[in-house]
Amino acid sequence: MRKVACIGAGMTLFRRRLQETPKEMCWEAARMALDQAGLEIGDVDAVVFGSAPDAFDGIHMKGENVLDACGGIGRPYVRVFTGGGTGVFSPIAAYWHVASGLFDCVLVVNEEKMSSCQPHPQSVFGHIWDPILDRPLKPNLVWIFAMEMNRYMTVHNVRYEDVAAVAVKNKRNAVGHPCAQLADPHITVEDVMNSEVMAWPVHRLDISPPSDGASALVVCSEEFARTHRIESPVWFAGVGWNIDTTFWTDRDLYFPEYLANAAKIAYKQARITDPRRQIDFAEPYDPFDYKELHHMEGLGLCKKGEAPRLTREGVTQRDGDLPTCPSGGLLGVGNPIAATMGIKVGELYLQLSGQAGQRQIPHEVRTGVTNAWGDLMQFSSVVVMRA
């Protein structure tokens, strides 16, 4: 397989509502990524598009709707979908387009316009449940997360303060992000603990906000990066993905086995045998604060049940030994499902190429890992990148 680099990233503001149509958001993100790479669409051989359920935007087969804005006309163009895992999965699809030798330069665009969905994007999640077994009980999506969080906290005897500390860290980290929706330099653990209870133990501030937004990346071969005199390419060192059963009663919710399996594939390729020592920082998927802890453990960045302690001791702060979500994450920047690519793989690219500005980790970082989590809460995609 050929070496593959990321050479440009772009993203729109993440906001509760944007005026831009899905197409217009895609175009803005794509244009920014091309500008950063110093390229034009004519340099691009193929386009990958990623988005979560059509029902958010309310446009069936939205991949076709946004095609022109992504530069897909007249090119090999494909939409990939792994639900919430798409944010890290579509860069993986771009990776295999290039690593295979089929294409030299690929543009990846991810988009979500959740505000179109009325009265709330939550209404769409009502239709992901099994129509026979679950839907007659009228479940609310937050319940799954609440029960998973409860199981995780029960098994490891985790204190709620240590979970809430993740939300505080990420919302503060987001202060340096120009696209952030919920950055708050003054938020405290008490603010999170005193926010409205949605489904105990989940409080409102434990949850990332639904957002509109798009993001884009430019991915290319080593030879393409050389001939186009790209200054600071960041390399894909390993990719992996894995899925567990859709019956969430079949899984023990305390540990994301699917993520551990996905990480194993990526680490093998990246020749990582001791993630805690060989990885300098991480962008674990954080739609909920407890999920960052869950994902740190699934990624093998610490032992099972150890992530709350690392958080409490400041190890995961931007200037700590293992910074997590230096972007501000979904909790701070926002959660336009697939478009979170911009703060996951996008943040790895910006940090590893020294372009993260105010958010730049103060010490040298050479290796980063990120994951996304999705499908029906049982899928993870993992990317390891190196400077």
Place this chain on the structure above:
Amino acid sequence: MTFRDRTTNVDALRSWRGDVEADYIYTTGVAGERFFTELRDTGRILAAHCEACERTYLPPRMYCEKCLGPLSDWRPVRGPATVEAVTIASVDAHGNRPPEPEVWAVLRWRGIHGGLVHRLAVPPKQAKPGLKVHPVLRPAGSRVGNITDILYFAP
């Protein structure tokens, strides 16, 4: 990268309301037909067993996900269920606040792969993982062959 601030008030923008019209009829399927008929007629909760994989599935399925063989050995679950995880829901499926918070739980049975998610009829303060509970059904004759034939689980 360049960024511009923009209006986030959609009412100030030209916009229109629309919907994606679609209605559906869902069948319960071959396994579901048997599971719900048994629940309605005898009040028993059936699981399906794979001899080769030594796994008993709840909800029961037509096939084994491990070996992809057909499942024909059906047996009722025995003993109480154990609460594995709980949530106390302050918002319903539509994001509204119910008059009283509702307790929901993941329920498991000994020796069974899988389990059920259902309501728990205990006060929120007593809703704890580890609790042993039994299903409480609608009276025979008023059951319709639906998951809501189980009203809730209780100690």
